[in-house]
Amino acid sequence: MRFMRVGPVGRERPVLYVDGRHFDLSSVTADIDGDFLAGDGVQRARKATDLPEVDITGQRVGAPVARPGVVLCVGQNYAAHAAESGAEPPTAPIIFYKAPNTVVGPYDDVLVPRGSTKTDWEVELAVVIGRRARYLASPAEALGHIAGYALSNDVSERDFQLAVSGGQWSKGKSCETFQPLGPWLVTADEIEDPQALRLRSWVNGEPRQDSSTKDMIFDVGYLVWHLSQYTVLDPGDVINTGTPQGVALSGRFPYLAEGDVMEVEIDGLGRQRSTLGSA
Structure with missing residues (x-):
């Protein structure tokens, strides 16, 4: 799986990238961060169905992981x-x-x-x-x-x-x-x-x-x-x-x-x- 964070600095939203298409992950997680990775976030994202497709054209792409501790x-x-x-x-x-x-x-x-x-x-x-x-x-x-x-x-x-x-x-x-x-x-x-x-x-x-x-x-x-x-x-x-x-x-x-x-x-x-x- 490929995870992204898209949007203005400090207001990025989680996005799943699949074969050139982008899907909003907001129903699965608030962000791609340590809590998401430590829990069952990746597994929940794999199982998610009916994720809305989004067009990120013209939007800023943020770092794919929020707030690393180090x-x-x-x-x-x-x-x-x-x-x-x-x-x-x-x-x-x-x-x-x-x-x-x-x-x-x-x-x-x-x-x-x-x-x-x-x-x-x-x-x-x-x-x-x-x-x-x-x-x-x-x-x-x-x-x-x-x-x-x-x-x-x-x-x-x-x-x-x-x-x-x-x-x-x-x-x-x-x-x-x-x-x-x-x-x-x-x-x-x-x-x-x-x-x-x-x-x-x-x-x-x-x-x-x-x-x-x-x-x-x-x-x-x-x-x-x-x-x-x-x-x-x-x-x-x-x-x-x-x-x-x-x-x-x-x-x-x-x-x-x-x-x-x-x-x-x-x-x-x-x-x-x-x-x-x-x-």
């Missing part, structure tokens, strides 16, 4: 990206937090922060938690705690992240609008193998990243299991699983500026288009 991110999880960052591949997952209020819709504008000269793009596979994960026994068990997957752009400001970080990365990750997410939350049963998905990005129509999740150093199951040993993951929480090579930090491409257009895409998870504005 956005957890994994750094340097592709060997080639670690190399272009000037680092050795990590021997354990590098974890940092991104402020949840950075989450915006897949077509919303992204704001270049005041004083920024190094705003960067990062296409990523996002994992959305469906069942509370605490001290899980194994990566295999961890997969059963995933509600689904979404397309993510872990937008970053590299000077804030590295030069004035104070030793951690969240300054460069938590700027306003720095977490486009969606358009869909695709349930886990729809993704046969999360380690076999092509990721791509473009800036102003020019190719940047083109890789596969098979190149992750730490796979999805391992990441959820690993994180559960150190923190409790609750339904609706989002995990960004890392980005492949091809970002501006590599030195091969210019950083983003106001007026630029970012596009990111993952097989089966949709495509985003974000225009860079000014904060």
Whole structure:
């Protein structure tokens, strides 16, 4: 199943997407959030009949999950990206937090922060938690705690992240609008193998990243299991699983500026288009 949230900021309504058609889920749930995922929301949506079809033409598409408790991110999880960052591949997952209020819709504008000269793009596979994960026994068990997957752009400001970080990365990750997410939350049963998905990005129509999740150093199951040993993951929480090579930090491409257009895409998870504005 593919879930969406459509409407103005703060007033999105839940929508089910099926083969190019959209159906109002308001009779099933008030929103696509942690409570919906933790309960029997997905099952109720599967069983729902006579859902009214809606035309979303011209309407804003919001992030497919409302109000995640945390956005957890994994750094340097592709060997080639670690190399272009000037680092050795990590021997354990590098974890940092991104402020949840950075989450915006897949077509919303992204704001270049005041004083920024190094705003960067990062296409990523996002994992959305469906069942509370605490001290899980194994990566295999961890997969059963995933509600689904979404397309993510872990937008970053590299000077804030590295030069004035104070030793951690969240300054460069938590700027306003720095977490486009969606358009869909695709349930886990729809993704046969999360380690076999092509990721791509473009800036102003020019190719940047083109890789596969098979190149992750730490796979999805391992990441959820690993994180559960150190923190409790609750339904609706989002995990960004890392980005492949091809970002501006590599030195091969210019950083983003106001007026630029970012596009990111993952097989089966949709495509985003974000225009860079000014904060």
